[in-house]
Amino acid sequence: MADGDNENLPLRDHNIIPINIEDEMRGAYIDYSMSVIISRALPDVRDGLKPVHRRVLYGMLDLGVLHNKAYKKSARIVGEVLGKYHPHGDSSVYDTMVRMAQEWSLRYPLVDGQGNFGSVDGDSPAAMRYTEARLKRIAEEMLADINKDTVDYQPNFDDSLKEPTVLPAKIPNLLVNGTSGIAVGMATNMPPHNLTEVINGTIAYIENKDITIEELMQHISAPDFPTGATIYGYNGVKSAFETGRGRIVMRAKAVFETTNTGREQIIVTEIPYQVNKASMIEKTAALINDKKIEGISDIRDESDRDGMRIVYDLKKDSIPNIVLNNLYKYTQLQSSFGVNNVALVKGRPHTLNLKEIIGYFVDHRHEVIVRRTQYELNEAEKRAHILQGYLIALDNLDEVISLIRQSRDPEIAKTGLMEKFGLSEIQAKAILEMRLQRLTGLEREKIQKEYEEIMELIEHLKAILADEGMRMDIIKEELGEIKERYGDERRSNIEYSAEDFSAEDMIPDEEMVITISHEGYIKRTPSVEFKTQGRGGRGSKGAGSKTDDFTEHLFIASNHNYLLIFTEFGKVFWKKVWEIPEGTKAAKGRAIQNLINIESEDSIRAVINVKTLGDEDYVNNNFIIMCTQNGVIKKTSLKAYSRPRQNGINAITIREGDKLLDISLTNGDNHIIIAKKSGKAVHFHESDVRPMGRTAAGVKGVTLEGADDCVVGMVCVNREEANLLVVSENGYGKRSSIEDYRITKRGGKGVKTLNITDKTGKLVAIKEVVDSDDLMIINKSGITIRMAISGLRVMGRATQGVRLIKLGEGDSISSVEKIENIEGDEEAESEENPENASDSNETSDNNEN
Known part of the structure; x- marks a missing residue:
């Protein structure tokens, strides 16, 4: 540039200061981020509100739309807030007000809306000119005493008015309603909690400032979501309470139902928090069409004003429990809530644990x-x-x-x-x-x-x-009044998953009566329910099962006991007693197949009650004895089953053409009797069978005679007063003293236990019984009869026995089950057996083979 050109340049303004653009950008961005953090995205720890929420509530108080006054148009309220306190878009104010009115968004809504305020399906609310609103009564508790110089005020955006910097907040709103927000470089995501629990925890804190978080958790058990559902697992909750960060897994509440046509259904009544129901159903349908989820024939949304109801129709061969697990795995029926307790403390963002928030x-x-x-x-x-x-x-x-x-x-x-x-x-x-x-x-x-x-x-x-x-004391008294007025029951229940054994401490170790029906329906009932009802004669059964079903197993177990469930294919599954669905004495219970992932062709053979799998002395000195249909017997230390797995493990290797028949828990000093279809039984001491590995196939327990012969049952004698009961296929049976069966070595052919003739038919069952037991006999024609063992007198070992049941032409006995009675046992069917005395001629045959 020529020197003369400088004359044409404008004079330099001496007020302009040259600066580095990097420094200016850094400073401006920090100012912007602090503005977002403090004035927009993060809540104040004291009232749990962001500025926009606080302004909406204060503006509605200004306008006089209290809970006992008439509704006002939402547009009027939004205009009031915009004009006085919140100089941003009207949608930000209206969206805030709408969310505070949605029952599925806030655990305790602060705005009472009239009109279309959206839905859990993600539908948009009506325009603000159509809807009306007013404060909820609980919101007025947030504003109470605001005119008594209880909080500081600051100028509004144009210095024409004053607005509160925080609300007096009688309610611990940050915990009760939670919040979420994304700032610059940080975010917050706080779950809602139950008001009653939070107030109980706050009062406990006031009474003892040194209270630990663990002690607070005895009052505040977990978050409580407005949509209900189930909190699955407790480790995330514990972490969130202790550190302010954690991952809480939520599962939809689902039940199994059967239609009148016998079709199985999964019914979902509650879904996880912040899940869009319509979107979830749409994505699930796509997964079903893509064959990623199998076993579902149809999916429908039958929700109405009475509540949510999503119906999954299952295909005929589907196992509901497996289908439901797949739905949890692949769809939003299971989702997680990432807890990040970030809030403003004296204007600065902090990550807070439960005690700090309180x-x-x-x-x-x-x-x-x-x-x-x-x-x-x-x-x-x-x-x-x-x-x-x-x-x-x-x-x-x-x-x-x-x-x-x-x-x-x-x-x-x-x-x-x-x-x-x-x-x-x-x-x-x-x-x-x-x-x-x-x-x-x-x-x-x-x-x-x-x-x-x-x-x-x-x-x-x-x-x-x-x-x-x-x-x-005043704070406690006012909190007590709030609890009395607005407190309610929890909506979200807590399920302690198999991995969370530490959470078991929160479940009382109460005595339960476990009931398993012949058809495989299981339930647990508090033993108190049985003991308060005496055994008043023999009437209709208490359990509401199918007409041809009956209670096959009934025993007392503690909530912390294990149930080992053995299947015909030789697999074993674990369930804690408290994981079994609870039901009343009259309830049908839940099908075992819906509680464990059992193969469709497999079936349940036995359920063993085990006190503990954690006590080394107990698991090393107790054994599982198994017997197969082909006469193979196997003894394995309980220790081999002391590491539960969700999908079960192999309990025994079953040879081709064989199947698992009977299973017993022993202490190592029992007598074993194995009976064959041909009418013979072998009696030996348990010590004859050495302990083997979990996957071993076993050793010979009895020698079969002929291709048609097979084992019909095994008993482990563990009651001194016990007798041996045998039943033949044509309805004959008897009770004999176990001492009549001489002890031999395992693997023998055995001695005669019933005089088999054309009249009696082959042996079908063998049971260890005492006088207090009952016998349930099922015919192939479907007829069921229950009788008291005390009505059968003890006879000789090699006799024909007596007729237990008169069978029709071509009919025979299908199965025989022993029912051990406990105090207040379910009442038996009224079927006194008239045949016990009519055909009691003993035909002796003392030849031992």
Whole structure:
């Protein structure tokens, strides 16, 4: 550029300061991020609200739309908030107000909406010109005492008005309703909790400031979501409470139902928090079409005003439990909530644990109580001062009236009153403004009474200000009132998954009666329910099962016991007793197949109750004895089954053409009897069978005779008074003393246990029984009869026995089950057997083979 060109350049403005653009960008971005953090995205730890929420509630209070007043148009409310406090888009204000009115978004909604405020399916709310709103009563508790100088105010955006920096908040709103927000460089995501639990925890904190988080968790068990559902697993909850961060897994609440046509259905009644129902159903349908989820024939949304109901129709061969697990795995029926407890503490973002959140709320309420008390004290003292002036004037009434009448104007009268009676300017002015009717005797008494009451109030307020204990008692009392008024039951229940064994400590180790029906329906019932009902004769059964079903196993177990479930294919599954669905005495229960992932062709053979799998001494000195249909017997230490797996493990290797028949838990010192279809039984001591590995196939327990022969049952004798009961296919049976069966080595052919003839038919069952047991016999024709063992007398070993049941032509016995009675056992079917005496001719045959 030529030198002369400089003359044409504008003069440099000396107010412009050159700076580095990197420094300017850094500084401007930090300012912007702090503005977003403090003024937009993060809640205040004291009232749990972001500025926009606080402004909406305060604006609605300004407008007078209280819970007991008429609704006002949402557009009017939004305009009020925009014009006075929130200089941003109207959609931000309306969206905020809408969310505070949605029952599926907030655990305790703060706005009472009238009109279309959206749906859990993600439908948009109607435009603000159509909807109306007002405050909920619980929101007014957030604003209570705001006019008593309880909180600081700041200028609004144009300095024309003042707005509160925080609300007095009688409710611990941050915990109760939670919040979520994305700031710059940080975010917050806090779950809602149950109001009753939170208040109980807060009161416990006030009573003991040194309380641990673990102790607080005894009051606040877990988050409580507005949509209900199930919190699956407890480790995430524990982590969130202790550190402020954690991952909480939520599962939809689902039940299994069977239609009138016998079709199985999965019914979902509650879904995880923040899941869009319509979108979830749409994505599930796509997964079904893509064959990623199998076993579902149809999916429908049958939700109505009475509640949510999503129906999954299952295909005929589907196992509901497996289908449901796949739905949890691949769809939003199971989702997680990432807890990140970030909130503003004195204007700075902090990650807070449960105790810190409660602590800051209590500090805030304490400050509110102090400021409110100080305000009320100031007001009371002002009033007492005026009343004092009234009383002085009334004591000198004639002089006061004379002075006022002689004064030229009010100012001279005021000065005269102040000088003559020693009154303050405020008192003198109040006397001049007093109405004449206050001069009557009755009014004087009222003034005197009011003065005395106000002096008592002043003493009380001063006592509050001087005693922190009194202030804390006030906080507790007010929280108690809030709990009484708004507290409710939990909506989200907690399921302690198989991995969370530590959570078992929270489940009481109560005695339960486990009931398993012949068809495989299982339930647990508190033993109290049985023991309060005596065995009053033999009537209809208590369980509401199918007409051809009956209770096959019934035993007492503790909630913390294990159930080992063995299948015909030789697999074993574990279930803790508390994981079995609870039902009343009359309930049908849940199919075992729906509780474990069993193959469709497999079936349940036995359920063994085990006290513990954690006690080394117990698992090393107890054994599982198994017997197959082909006479193979196997003994394995319980220790081999002490590491539960969700999908089960192999309990025994079953050879081709064989199947698992009977399983027993023994202590290593039992006698074993194995009976064959041909009518013989072998009796040997358990020590004859050495312990083997879990996957071993076993050793020969009895020798079969002929291709048609097979084992019909095994008993492990563990009751001194026990007898051996045998039943043949044509309805004959008997009870014999176990001592009649000489002890031999395992693997032999055995001795005669029933005199098999064409009349009796082959042996079908063998049971170890005592007098208190019952016998259930099922015919191939479907007829079921229950009889008391005490009605059968003990006979010789090699006899034909007596007729237990009269069979129709071509009919035979299908199966025989023993039912051990406990106190208050379910009432048996009324079927006294008339045949016990009619055919009791014993035909002796003492030849032993």
